[in-house]
Amino acid sequence: MATPVDDFQRVLGALWRFARALSYGLIALLLLFAGLRLAEGFAFFQGLLPGGGFAFLLAVGLLLWGLLGRPIAAFLRVPVVLRPPAQPPPAERTPRDLLKHLDFLERYLAGLLRNPEWEGAPADVEQATARVRALAEEVRRGGAVEAFARRIAALERDTVGRLLEPLDRKARVIIRQEATAVGIATAVSWNGTLDAFIVLWRNLNLVSRLARVYYGRPGPRGTLAILRDVSAATLASAWLQDLSEAAGSALGGLAGKGLGALAGPLLDGGVNAVVTLRVGYLARQRCRAFEAWNERTRAQAVREAFVEAALFSRDVVADVLKAVGGGILQIPGKVLGKVGDALGSLWRRWTGPEPDPAPGGAAPTA
DSSP, X not given: OOOHHHHHHHHHHHHXXXXXXXXXXXHHHHHHHHHHHHHHHHHHHXXXXXXXXXXXXXXXXXXXXXXXXXXXXXXXXXXXXXXXXXXOOGGGOOHHHHHHHHHHHHHHHHHHHHOTTOOSOHHHHHHHHHHHHHHHHHHHHOOOHHXXXXXXXXXXXXXXXXXXXXXXXXXXXHHHHHHHXXXXXHHHOOOHHHHHHHHHHHHHHHHHHHHHHHTOBOOHHHHHHHHHHHHHHHHHXXXXXXXXXXXXXXXXXXXXXXXXXHHHHHHHHXXXXXXXXXXXXXXXXXXXXXXXOXXXXXXXXXXXXXXXXXXXXXXXXXXXXXXXXXXXXXXHHHHHHHHHHHHHHHHHHHHOOOOOOOGGGXXXXX
């Protein structure tokens, strides 16, 4: 029998696939809608005072540049990651194909030394490069292609993968930070449009930071895939607002209005956090991959990204619940309490001190 968590994962997966399938068409519609809203704003402010419309467009442009343009510009400043050579099926590989991939690995290792985020020892890169060159010499001398392919895979996993571990740790910290921030921000936001903007802003910032960590961004096709994932997360966030409100209303009818009011935002923030985790790990796979992208490697990368996101999703959602349920949503009450104390103090100073009660607790008499 499926557990509620399994059902939740299936619903989330279906929502994600649906958003990705519709994202390209809906991106165009959202851009058209945004253009119409900008035109309305321009006409409104231009009618208020001369030049007001242009001031409005300038303010919107500066805001969009600060929140969206800067992460995109930072992403584009990062050099394109080396493109792995395409490999034929294992049964059709030749020594020439293996040598091409080993040459790529050597250039990939050299790129680590140019990465300002990589803090390893250059001697480790030199040792790994020597192993790659030695294996290339063995391939040139001849032998079983299958055996060499397995040795290359082991070299990638045990040598190149080990050198990437410091960068992987940095990337995991960044992904968790951004996912938690998205979860908290969308949980305390009560507007679906604002939720979508927050998800778009933070996901673009996440992708830009990951590209800087690995000092490489995918080519045009990979970048388009990442932007598609970000747009799917943005659209899913916008649709999720209605879903979370409906869930909150249902729980409110069963367990009280207080729980219902809290459940909707927590559901909204938790799912947005998990979706951001998935976007982060998919982007990480594309920024660090040293295998050529095809249907097999793409499916494998998606599976690995989703598995890794699932490992951390419980902790991230717990952070969101702790911050929102135990802290942020209590801030208005605390603020109101402080305001009440201050007003009470002013009232006592204006009316004078209250009379002391009579001995024995009896009320004073005139």
